[in-house]
Amino acid sequence: MKQGTFTILDNARLARDTFRMVLEGDCSAVTGSGQFVQVSVPGLYLRRPFSVSDRDGDRIVLVYKQVGKGTAAMAAMAPGGTLDLVTGLGRGFDVAAAGERSLLVGGSVGTAPLLLLARELQAAGKAFDVALGFGDAGLAFYVQEFKALGAQVKVATQDGSLGREGLVTDAIRALDGTYDYFYCCGSKVMMRVVSEALPFAGECSMEERMGCGTGICYGCSIPTTAGMRRVCADGPVFRKEEIVWERI
């Protein structure tokens, strides 16, 4: 956990209602993919949590969807401005758990943290492919980035405007390969479906409305096989069998 001021280097539209913000500052607390930061948006009381989507030294990338007041204010911010961030939050993806070939499954803006994960897997010499689900072609992002890392990438959209028509499970079916581990980030419904559909082990990055994001308020607890656990501090990434899906 580290609090600090970050400078906005870039803040551009990446897809419909979706933005990519590059921030520069002290990233020493950021240890890996699946971790998140808490952004203080001027005028709003609570910080807003966003996954670290990419990282290069003292620069981090956030990919965020405009859904409310905070993200609307962020979308209007210009390069050169500053933001107060708390970084290095949460326990991220377990790269060491990857087997022969992993499957990365992203839904909508949940695709964001998978890019940094993909870079880490590649650096560790682990093979992977990617299945993504979006509402339509206009909302899709990062397809080329994953391809550039040498992965097989399949997309499904609900209206069929890009890739297969259907859900992310249809994108998974379109992949040609055998997998022994998965990493998933998306809506709760999507992660449950994926966890139940895939016969092998894997992990999901969970999401809950947060108070502190640092583990002190117990505002974000979800039912797990080890009792109620905090998404912000015990997660956000949990192994699929740890989550009591029926009660999520």
Add this chain to the structure above:
Amino acid sequence: MGKDLSVRVCGVKLRNPVIPASGTFGFGLEAADWFDLNVLGGISLKGTTLEARPGNPTPRIAECAGGMLNAVGLQNPGVEALVAERVPALRACYGGAIIANISGFSVEEYAQACAVADRCADIDLIELNVSCPNVRHGGMAFGTDPKSAAAVTEAVKNATRKPVLVKLSPNVTDIVAIAQACADAGADGLVLINTLLGMRIDIKTRRPVLANTTGGYSGPGVFPVAVRMVWQVARACSIPVVGCGGVASAEDVIEMMMAGATAVQVGSENLRDPLACPRIVAELPEVMDRLGIDSLKDIIGIV
């Protein structure tokens, strides 16, 4: 500058008046990685009950103007785990006052939980939470009626030799009557305020934002309410009052003390600024200097 920040609450000396409030600082240990907990005057631990509780469904948190709503619902491991694991682990790295915040669903349960806390030498003070708005048939029900508040206080006083602070709810018409009832029943001190009962609705989904429908409002918006209640109660009762509600700066601490608070708790501000308490402690001497205050004890209740 040689400023004296120390205060005394019910015979317990605090190096300064700043205490993270219950429920906004976990069990203390969570923050030990970020700063030296020993800069704090005391730590009020997360609300604990006799038996472990899973708490409410999510969303438990909502934003609102001037603060937030919460309906955590007293998720906690139970008082046995508190005294066996959490408190000793905290004591290993922290020498200041440890305050156990106890809640319950019947007078007997409060007394039983406090009897367990009483056995733990590392707990310095007991804070009776008779003001939690987020659980049914308990919590606040005891803090909104003078007779029930007195009954809980008396039962707990008989169950422990530790000093007992009663934490009051602002959701009442006459805070002084409740405060006096607790004082008469033997309370050693009072803490006020807990959260104000609130509610938000998502106008798109036409549903309450919180899974619990209602929640407790806290943050800077409640500060004037807290200052007013601390002032009213401190003048009416002779036992120490700990002020809480919307405190976010050293200036707020001083204002709360001028209203009559002997010590001051910082709640929601810890959620938005994990380093809020050490920051406020560090700012205090300079603000005191600016205001011509040498010892914080001199300003308690001067208004």
